[in-house]
Amino acid sequence: MEEIKNIRFGCLTKKGCAEVHEMPLKDLKDNEVLIKQLACNICTADYTQWLGLREHNGYPISGGHEGSGVVIKKGLNVSDLEIGDFVALANNYCGSCEFCRSGRESECRIRATYDDHGIYKGRMGFADYFIRPVTSVIKMNKELTPGEAAFLEPVATVVKGIKKLRLKPFEKVVVIGAGTMGMLNAFVARAYGAQVIISEMMENKLDTAKKLGFSTINPSKENAVDKVMEFTSNKGADIVIIAVGNTNANIEASKMLKKMDGKMLLFAASYPSPEIGITANDIHYRRIEVIGTYLADLKDFLNAADLLNTKKIDVSKLIEKNTYYLDDINEAFKEASTPGKYRVSVLLHKE
Structure with a gap:
């Protein structure tokens, strides 16, 4: 050499x-x-x-x-x-x-x-x-x-967040944002057994999500909360993953959740930092879990490598x-x- x-x-x-x-x-x-x-x-x-x-x-x-x-x-x-x-x-x-x-x-x-x-x-x-x-x-x-x-690294950060959600098979998951990290969250949630629907305003990203087998919502053309209720038989989502740094997305996510014990994952940052946008009383009375996630540990990298190496996600x-x-x-x-x-x-x- x-x-x-x-x-x-x-x-x-x-x-x-x-x-x-x-x-x-x-x-x-x-x-x-x-x-x-x-x-x-x-x-x-x-x-x-x-x-x-x-x-x-x-x-x-x-x-x-x-x-x-x-x-x-x-x-x-x-x-x-x-x-x-x-x-x-x-x-x-x-x-x-x-x-x-x-x-x-x-x-x-x-x-x-x-x-x-x-x-x-x-x-x-x-x-x-x-x-x-x-x-x-x-x-x-x-x-x-x-x-x-x-x-490997971005998938590992997604795995970390999915683990923090304690996601169970067949749970209804909404991902807000179909950029790279939103799509990776959708991939990993689906690989872990969830039923996933993606909310996105950009047509090219919606097309990609559809081609990859996901149900989609375009909130610029339809009421996203109503579509989630339709998707979940009017029960609301178990989990909403917010893959955009946006206060309005946070507020909309809280409305998409089931009546009690829903979980919101704040995956994305933005600059300047957006407000969470939902009230403490809403979190209290509806028992909403607001979860943050950042970086990944070694076991998350190993899990991510398995997902990629075995083609569980493409x-x-x-x-x-x-x-x-x-x-x-x-x-x-x-x-x-x-x-x-x-x-x-x-x-x-x-x-």
Whole structure:
């Protein structure tokens, strides 16, 4: 194998500007692997930073965390991965703190320490090569495309939320929003046995949801609450997952729920932060559970890998068709930030 001395990576240098920079590759440690990174998908956090809408720790940002690649070198202590294994990025964690020992790796204090690369801050998902702790990658099915495998992290965050809902088979679930994360919530809820209906205003997203086998509501053309009551034999939904950061969506979700003991999952953030919009008395008298979710733990990543590797969920329709390579990264961000788009995947090698 040709020795890799320098890496090329995409980074945000100012609002609306993504560039390709270069830096030396660090030395490989015994518990690390060198990954030839194949693809990194642009998530909402990435493009809202590019747009200047989301807070961050300053430029330059070497972001990207929805990635996949191939192991091309491994440290002396790495025993559970081999050269040539196809992997996707998970979170970093130490494995020994109180949070890691109790299965709460998302709270590990070192989770973000690997994001510090001198003047650059971020997960380096848009790098052509990168060295990572072996604990921060998970083996994937080679039948998946690099862009599909890169969905590991967002699917894991969805799994975390679905677990918090304690979802049971045959429960009626409404998902508000059919963007990438709304569709992933619908996929995972269906894989766990729920009956799912999706509420969305954009026609192209409604068409995608229908083609993927979901019942749909267009709240701009019909009364969404009435349609949910029709879907649930006038009982109301057991669960509403709100995959848009919007006060009106929160209010509408509360009206879609069954009379008592319904659950609302606040999956999406927005900037500035929206109000929840429902009263404390409504939550009290109807025994509504308002649940927040963010990030994912190791077991969620493993569950997500199983869903993807066994094709229990198919994310192929959630990748935009235009091809972008690393040198096209600013154009990729332009498309990713266009309303109505699903994930834009940046390919990090042309061969």
